[in-house]
Amino acid sequence: MKFYEIFKQKLNEAGYKLTTQRRVVFEVIGANEGKHFSPEEIYDIVKVDHPEIGLATVYRTLKLFEKIGIIYRLNFNDGCSRFEMSHLDDESHRHHHLVCIECGKILEVKIDSLQELESYVEKEYSFDIHNHTLKFFGLCSDCKKRRNKCKKESTES
Amino acid sequence: MKFYEIFKQKLNEAGYKLTTQRRVVFEVIGANEGKHFSPEEIYDIVKVDHPEIGLATVYRTLKLFEKIGIIYRLNFNDGCSRFEMSHLDDESHRHHHLVCIECGKILEVKIDSLQELESYVEKEYSFDIHNHTLKFFGLCSDCKKRRNKCKKESTES
């Protein structure tokens, strides 16, 4: 498994030890592509097979993983941080998020056409871009349908 | 003052009363374009002329303003929400943020060339975009200089 090797290498390079706890947290995130788990959610999954691992360790591990670039911290304004794997081996794999303001559902947009914009910003502001986040807030197709249905029903009376 | 009229109208339309507290909070945010204040920071400014206004009211007011579209909530992963005026009268005035990962400074990018991307997303995902946030994380010019200086000094020995 290539990902796991990169993970071990990154830990090593940064001078951190490979512990069971770190391996388990890494596996949980890795096995849930497309999900955006909060620390508590990750803890709940970890607990199943490893009830001895504590919540504080999950928080610490996530912070560490973020620092050495293994995961990204996302914020959907729902009161907690959420995390996803950073695609270490594949820079072109970046994606953006659609956040439904009605049901809270989060969809992934698998495009990255910000290259020009990035180049412009880097030159114009003399700013070295390491990363970016782009979120679109709005209504998903389901909630649009639901709203139209309600509107229709209310005029049928 | 045009902004203030729009503010009053928006409150009214949504069925909320115009109170001294709401006016004061609005004025503080309006008088600080380009800043991104946290609730505590807004509270500290409000307190100067209105020590009778409580922190809870500031939190409530900010939440209300966000709901009726008067301000935007921003998140720079520094442990609290931050707010800026939403340019109610001028949709073209949208901007993005550059967040320096070294000094934490936040710069504003006064461009919005996401029109095509938005159209694509709206059509392809059947998603109604109401708003978006775009943040670039990286090194500002000052921190770049500082890093180069340190590198130079360490090789001069």
Next chain:
DNA sequence: ACTCTTGTTGATAATAAAAATCAAATAAGA
């Protein structure tokens, strides 16, 4: 494999942002 050193963990307490509570105060329509 054994030891040693230092980084790491688990349990818990501490912190801090934000929300909830509720009696008292007030905006705005009648």
Next chain:
DNA sequence: TCTTATTTGATTTTTATTATCAACAAGAGT
């Protein structure tokens, strides 16, 4: 002015996250 539903201030509560510290374990060296 009067009335009433909203709003507020003070305070408590909630909840996410971090700090603390003794016990523990990874991994380098022997």
